[in-house]
Amino acid sequence: MTAPRRLTRRGFLKRSAAAGGGLVIGFHIPGFGAERLLAATVDSLAPNAFVRVGVDDVITIIVHKSEMGQGVFTSLPMILAEELDADWSKVEVEASPSTPEYAIGFGGQLTGGSTSVMTSWQLFREAGATARAMLVDAAARRWNVDAADLRTEAGVVFDAAGDRRATYGELAEEAATLDVPSSVPLKDPADFRIVGTNVRRLEGPDKVTGAAEFSIDVRLPDMLTAVVAHSPVCGGTVRSFDGSAAEALPGVVKVKQVPSGVAVIGRDFWSARQGRDALEIEWDDGEGARLSSAGLRDEYLAMVETPGAVAEDLGDAAAALDGAARTVEAIYEVPYLAHAPMEPLNATVHAKADGADIWAGTQAQTLDQRAAAGILGLRPEDIRIHTTMLGGGFGRRANPTSDFVSDAVAVAKDEGVPVKTVWTREDDIQCGYYRPMFVHKLAAGIDPSGMPIAWHQRLAGQSIMAGMGFGAPVDPSSVEGAAHMPYAIPNRHVELHSPDKPVTVLWWRSVGHTHTGFVNESFLDEVAHAGGRDPFELRRALLRDEPRHLAVLELAAEKAGWGSPLPEGRGRGIAVRKSFESYVAEVAEVSVEDDGTVRVHRVVCAVDCGVAVNPWNVEAQMESAIVYGLSAALHGEITLEDGRVQQSNFDDYPVLRMDEMPAVEVHIVPSAEPPTGVGEPGVPPIAPAVTNAIFSLTGVRVRRLPIRMSETE
Amino acid sequence: MISLNVNGRTHEVDVDPSTPLLWVLRDHLGLTGTKFGCGIAQCGACTVHVDGVARRTCRLAVRGVEGAEITTIEGLSEDGLTPLQEAWLDQDVVQCGYCQSGQIMAASALLASNPEPSDEEIDQAMRRNICRCGAYNRIRLAIRQASGSAPRGGAR
Numbered sequence: 129m130t131a132p133r134r135l136t137r138r139g140f141l142k143r144s145a146a147a148g149g150g151l152v153i154g155f156h157i158p159g160f161g162a163e164r165l166l167a168a169t170v171d172s173l174a175p176n177a178f179v180r181v182g183v184d185d186v187i188t189i190i191v192h193k194s195e196m197g198q199g200v201f202t203s204l205p206m207i208l209a210e211e212l213d214a215d216w217s218k219v220e221v222e223a224s225p226s227t228p229e230y231a232i233g234f235g236g237q238l239t240g241g242s243t244s245v246m247t248s249w250q251l252f253r254e255a256g257a258t259a260r261a262m263l264v265d266a267a268a269r270r271w272n273v274d275a276a277d278l279r280t281e282a283g284v285v286f287d288a289a290g291d292r293r294a295t296y297g298e299l300a301e302e303a304a305t306l307d308v309p310s311s312v313p314l315k316d317p318a319d320f321r322i323v324g325t326n327v328r329r330l331e332g333p334d335k336v337t338g339a340a341e342f343s344i345d346v347r348l349p350d351m352l353t354a355v356v357a358h359s360p361v362c363g364g365t366v367r368s369f370d371g372s373a374a375e376a377l378p379g380v381v382k383v384k385q386v387p388s389g390v391a392v393i394g395r396d397f398w399s400a401r402q403g404r405d406a407l408e409i410e411w412d413d414g415e416g417a418r419l420s421s422a423g424l425r426d427e428y429l430a431m432v433e434t435p436g437a438v439a440e441d442l443g444d445a446a447a448a449l450d451g452a453a454r455t456v457e458a459i460y461e462v463p464y465l466a467h468a469p470m471e472p473l474n475a476t477v478h479a480k481a482d483g484a485d486i487w488a489g490t491q492a493q494t495l496d497q498r499a500a501a502g503i504l505g506l507r508p509e510d511i512r513i514h515t516t517m518l519g520g521g522f523g524r525r526a527n528p529t530s531d532f533v534s535d536a537v538a539v540a541k542d543e544g545v546p547v548k549t550v551w552t553r554e555d556d557i558q559c560g561y562y563r564p565m566f567v568h569k570l571a572a573g574i575d576p577s578g579m580p581i582a583w584h585q586r587l588a589g590q591s592i593m594a595g596m597g598f599g600a601p602v603d604p605s606s607v608e609g610a611a612h613m614p615y616a617i618p619n620r621h622v623e624l625h626s627p628d629k630p631v632t633v634l635w636w637r638s639v640g641h642t643h644t645g646f647v648n649e650s651f652l653d654e655v656a657h658a659g660g661r662d663p664f665e666l667r668r669a670l671l672r673d674e675p676r677h678l679a680v681l682e683l684a685a686e687k688a689g690w691g692s693p694l695p696e697g698r699g700r701g702i703a704v705r706k707s708f709e710s711y712v713a714e715v716a717e718v719s720v721e722d723d724g725t726v727r728v729h730r731v732v733c734a735v736d737c738g739v740a741v742n743p744w745n746v747e748a749q750m751e752s753a754i755v756y757g758l759s760a761a762l763h764g765e766i767t768l769e770d771g772r773v774q775q776s777n778f779d780d781y782p783v784l785r786m787d788e789m790p791a792v793e794v795h796i797v798p799s800a801e802p803p804t805g806v807g808e809p810g811v812p813p814i815a816p817a818v819t820n821a822i823f824s825l826t827g828v829r830v831r832r833l834p835i836r837m838s839e840t841e
Numbered sequence: 842m843i844s845l846n847v848n849g850r851t852h853e854v855d856v857d858p859s860t861p862l863l864w865v866l867r868d869h870l871g872l873t874g875t876k877f878g879c880g881i882a883q884c885g886a887c888t889v890h891v892d893g894v895a896r897r898t899c900r901l902a903v904r905g906v907e908g909a910e911i912t913t914i915e916g917l918s919e920d921g922l923t924p925l926q927e928a929w930l931d932q933d934v935v936q937c938g939y940c941q942s943g944q945i946m947a948a949s950a951l952l953a954s955n956p957e958p959s960d961e962e963i964d965q966a967m968r969r970n971i972c973r974c975g976a977y978n979r980i981r982l983a984i985r986q987a988s989g990s991a992p993r994g995g996a997r
Contacts, residue, residue, distance in 0.1 A: 197937030197974045328933045335938030336926045338874015338914035342939060345873035353868070378857075396868035397877075398860045470878055470886060470939040470973045519876070519939030520973050553879045744933055748979070752936060755975025778883040778971060787964040789977040 178255040179208055181263065185283060185297035187214045190222050192230035192237055193244040194491050195331065196469075196521035197752070198807040199745035200244045202329040204252055206741055207245070210322040211256030211315060214296070215283030221330045226493040226513035236494025240526050240635065242708035242805025245741055249803055257312040259303075263296050266303040270294070317739065317800055326744035331517070343489040343516040344550065346476045351546040352381055354393040354539045355400045355555075357407050361771035362559045363416035363630040366390060366409060374403035383407070386538040388531075393539065397550055416630045416771035424565060424768070425461070427627070428588040432459070432569035436586055436623035437601040440611035443619035445573075448582030452573025456658045460570065460647040461832040464766035465563035465636055466556065466781060471519020473532035473556050476548040477540035483510040485546075488533055489518035491526035499530035500537045522756065523635040527561050528596045531632075557781055558773040562766055563636035564590040566643045568610075570651045573619075578659025579669070580652075583617045585610055588625040589643070590633045601626075605635070609644035609812065614677050614706060615652070615670035631768070637756055638811040641707045645812025646761070646819070646833060649703035653820040654829060663820060664690050664702050676736050677704055679797050680713040683734035687795050688715035698729065699825025703813035708805025710737040711797075714754070716790070716817035720826055724837035728758060728790040728818055733810060735794065738801035746806050747794040753810025754792055759783040761815035765834050843903050847872065848916025858904035863887045865903050866913060874914035874942045878971070885970030888943040888950075889913045895950035914942040917949060925949050928986035932994035936974035944970050948984050957988050 180188040189208050195201040201221045209219050224230040224237075231237040233247045260280055267285040268275035277288040283296045317323075334340035359365060369390050371383030379399020384391050390407055394400030449455055475488040477500070484504055490496050493515060497508040504511075518525060525532075536549035566589030573582030587610060591603035602611075602624050611622040636642055656666040664685050671677045681704045685691075694700060697719045704713035717730040733750045740746045763782040767774045775781040819830040828840045842853045847870060854869045866872040866889070875898060878886030882897040889898055890912040917923055922930070925948060935941050944967070951958060951966040958966065963984050972980065985991035 195937075197935075199936070328930065329935065331938070332930050332933060332935055333922075335935040335941050336922065336929045336945060337917075338872075338942045340938050341873075342876075344877065345867075347871060347873070396864060398856075398864040398868070402857075468973060470876075470884070470937065470971070472877060517939075518937060520937045522973075550877075553881075748933070748936060748976070751978060752975040755977065756973070759973075777881050778879050779881060783971055783973065784975065784977075785968045785971060786977045786981065787968040789964075789975075789981075792978060 178252065179212065179259050181259060181296050181300045181303070183297045183300050185215070185218050185295050187212065187219045187283070187296070188222055189219060190224045192224040192232065193248070194239040194489070194515055194518050194521065196239065196489070196491065196518035196525070198244070198749060199329055199742060200239070201331050202327055203245050203741045203745060204248055205330065206322050206327055207249060207252040208256035210320055211253045212260045213280040213282065214256070216322055216327070218283055219330070223515045226497060226511070226515070228509070231494050238494060238526055239491045239521070240523060242710070242807040242809065245803045246709060246805060253314050254312065257314055258309060261309050261312045262303040262306050263299045265306055266299040267294050270299070270302065323739065323741050324743070327742050329745070340517050342471050342519045343476060343487050344471055344474045344519070346487040346516065346548060348476065348478065348546040351476065351548060352393050352395060352543070353397045353400050354391050354547050354549045355397070355404045355552065356386060356389050356391045356535055356539065356549060357404050357409055358389045358555055358559055359411050359413070360558065361411065361413040361416045362419070362632070362768070362773070364411045364413045364771070367412045369407060369409040371407055373408070374406040377403050377406060379403070384539070386535065388535050388538070391539045391549070393543070393547060401552070413771060419630065419771045420769050421463070421565070421767040424629070425567065428565070428567035429459070431588040431625045431627065432567055432586045436588070436625040438621070439602045439607040439624050440620055440622040442621070445582045445584045445619040445621035448619035449571055449573040449584060452582055453576045454574040454658060455571060456574065456654050457571045458651055458654060458831055460568040460650065462566050462643045462646065463764070463833065464565045464631065464768070465642070465760055465764045466560060466766050466775070467522040467524035467636055468557065468781065468783065469518070469520025469522055469524055472553055473525070473551040474549060475533045475536035476546055477536045478546035479504055479537065479540045479543070483512065484537070485512050485514060486533060486537070487514045487516055489516050489525060490533060491518070491521050491523070492530065495526065495528070496530045496533040499534045503534060503537045504541060522637040523639070524561060527634050531561070553778070554776045557766070557776050561632045561634035563642055564592065564633040568643070568647045570647070572651065572655045574655060574659045578661045580617050580655045580659070582619040583613070584621050586623045586625070588627065590629055590631065591626040592633050592635055592639065594626065594628070595633055605640045607644070608640035609705060609707065610648055613648060614674045616673060617670065637753070638707055638808040641705060641808070641812035642760070645703070645705050645707070646815040649705065649813065649816030650819050650829070650831070653701070653816065653823065657823070667702070667704060676711045677706060680704060680711045680734040680736050683795055683797060684713035684715050684732050687734065687793060688732035690715065697825070699821040701817045701820025701822070701824060703816040703820060705809070705812040707809045707812055710735060710804040710806060710809040712750070712809045712813055714813040714817045716814065716821045718818055718821040718825065720822060720837060726762060726818065726822065726835055726837065728788070730791045731793070731814065731817070733792065733794045734797065735806070735809070736797035736799055737806050737809070738799050738803040740796050741803050743796055746796055749806040750794040750810040751792045753808065754814050755784050755789070757811040757814035758788070758818070761818055761833055761835055762788070763834050844907055845903065845911060846909065847911045848913060854903070856903060859902045861899050862889070862901045862903050862906055862911070863898035866898065872913050872915050876939055876942055878940065878943070883971070884940070885947055886940050886943040888946040888970065890946060890950055893950065893953060895947045914946060917945070923949065925952065925983070925987040928983040928994070931986060932979045932983040934976050934979040934983050936976055940970060940972045944972065944980055948980070952984065952988055957990060958984065
């Protein structure tokens with residue numbers, strides 16, 4: 129266990145300035161030219177570097193992924209430090225700038241899809257191994273021995289006899305003069321000393337003292353603060369406005385129209401907020417005013433009765449349904465959901481003639497650069513994004529319009545001073561971005577032995593990828609987990625309707641699996657009960673050729689005591705899902721009170737995410753995902769009426785609180801496979817585990833989220 | 842001018858007396874550890890101590906706290922970390938960290954009035970603070986560690 133220690137940016141800057149020279153390792157990044165390998169001193173720091181070895185022995189690891197709670201500022205440094213054989217107590221982490229060298233993966237710099245460790249594993253191992261090789265080479269030259277006879281441990285190079293030793297800091301300047309090796313051997317995972325151990329997060333100390341800097345905390349000389357009045361109807365625009373009352377207020381500096389509405393710039397947040405209350409705006413509601421959740425529901429319910437685009441067609445589902453001994457049919461529904469990260473959306477922008485600086489807690493630096501460049505008439509490379517800590521992301525801070533950053537850029541344009549634009553909680557909940565509402569219609573055919581032989585599923589809901597500019601008849605993110613299920617069901621047919629609506633939709637922690645996880649795992653439970661089979665045993669039988677699914681399923685069932693008696697009034701449910709290349713099974717234990725309140729008492733989770741880089745963080749991410757999924761399952765619903773979102777804040781869009789928190793146990797399947805996602809995969813199984821438990825306890829099948837027992841039959 | 846006693850120092854601030862304490866702390870005194878989360882006293886991110894009691898500052902007009910002793914996360918400890926903050930680190934509680942100042946201020950007020958709270962008492966006190974990362978079980982464990990009813994994190 130590694131002891132926590134304090135780390136502040138201020139402390140880092142001080143020491144780094146005093147440090148003088150050192151070794152910087154960069155390496156080839158696909159797509160950015162073959163010859164960008166370089167070594168340089170700290171004084172001539174190159175931007176495509178992922179590690180700096182200081183002459184003071186401090187190892188600075190530069191991370192191009194945004195830290196939003198998922199632990200990437202610890203897990204990526206662990207991977208690099210492992211191959212470097214660094215002394216972990218000397219490792220510091222730094223957010224990368226938004227330069228092209230860091231715009232890797234997704235065609236740009238973006239944090240999402242639970243991909244950070246997955247896509248950086250090889251990259252960061254090689255970066256660490258390269259630095260180590262150069263330090264060893266420097267020692268070999270100094271001592272006039274063969275590099276192969278040297279070994280490294282915790283930031284020190286030793287010679288074979290153990291007579292001589294040199295710290296990495298002592299070797300850094302010499303190493304910086306050497307050529308970067310083009311290929312380096314990587315460790316045998318059996319020799320890992322950092323990866324696979326429980327490590328506390330590097331930025332933890334700053335987060336318990338209030339010192340951690342989120343973008344809302346940015347303070348710059350002459351900075352002003354703005355809030356923007358957005359249309360109360362999604363997609364509405366300003367027809368006319370009167371800002372005179374606002375401008376007359378003492379702390380208000382300026383009122384100006386921006387594409388999203390009317391901005392009030394003040395000397396501080398409260399002044400701007402007061403100014404916004406004093407605005408008089410006439411809105412053109414536009415098309416959106418006709419939207420209501422009830423109307424959309426009727427439309428989608430009609431849609432799933434008609435053929436859609438085919439997402440999967442295996443065997444002959446129609447014939448198998450016709451010939452089945454029994455059939456089961458059901459309609460499932462999920463609402464729009466807001467992400468509601470704790471830190472309200474905000475960004476600070478200083479726009480100048482030849483470039484702009486943006487301080488933002490963002491998941492999508494490259495998209496933000498493009499959006500800002502478009503607004504300011506600059507080139508994307510003229511936009512410097514300073515990524516701060518993110519007060520939660522969950523997908524919200526990466527969207528096709530960079531909405532909150534674009535807003536801040538439009539506000540700050542031509543102002544000459546830095547302007548921080550802050551969205552209130554209401555601004556985000558109302559007309560922000562949402563997990564799309566979906567309706568699913570399902571039918572299954574069961575053979576006389578109780579095994580499903582046919583599965584027919586039709587979905588209706590907006591396409592997220594269409595909003596990203598990637599329209600296709602079948603958006604894979606709409607049907608992920610519904611099409612191509614791992615279960616050995618021989619005849620399957622899945623169709624999709626992707627209606628175009630003015631509501632802006634976005635990936636929400638686990639994307640399509642947020643609804644297909646609930647729907648498919650609940651309906652499979654219906655199939656099990658209809659066929660007289662135990663839901664766990666049916667899954668086992670259907671996953672017989674899927675060893676990793678099977679392992680997590682069996683582990684969760686075993687640890688939860690599947691089949692053992694429960695106290696009176698408790699029910700148990702199970703669900704399993706592969707998402708983001710990881711496998712997660714969850715068993716929930718629930719009770720239902722007389723007034724219909726559902727209580728989740730215990731969740732047992734089993735996860736196979738390949739190598740668990742930081743097991744403690746894997747556990748934390750599973751706990752986190754379970755809470756996030758439970759918030760949606762028990763409470764989450766965004767509804768529209770006359771184009772207006774009816775919820776606005778945590779009072780009418782409630783989320784899970786501590787007194788609703790179940791006991792959570794996380795069991796990690798040991799694995800030598802490359803690491804896969806951990807931020808999202810814990811979400812999909814929790815809602816169906818709970819609704820399946822409700823069924824086993826009460827015989828009531830929940831087919832609509834959030835769970836409202838009063839609305840079930 | 843409003844006179845405020847924050848973290849043992851007196852500050853004169855020129856603001857409308859109806860301004861919420863949150864925005865005076867953040868925008869005028871530069872004490873940004875206290876966070877804006879909801880603005881309607883629902884999430885607890887803005888929790889500080891006013892005369893030792895946990896209060897939501899996003900709806901607390903600054904005129905009402907003149908003369909009171911206000912403590913923010915920055916003033917929680919004069920020297921190093923408090924045992925509660927140490928417990929927070931031991932249990933590796935934080936994820937995104939945004940709500941954590943408020944959580945720690947709420948928890949330290951709880952422990953000041955009830956040094957050995959039961960899980961039920963912890964839940965009832967802490968249910969007023971939202972954590973979207975869902976660190977609730979670790980928060981509870983850290984409070985129990987600080988109150989002596991749970992072992993240090995890392996022992997497991």
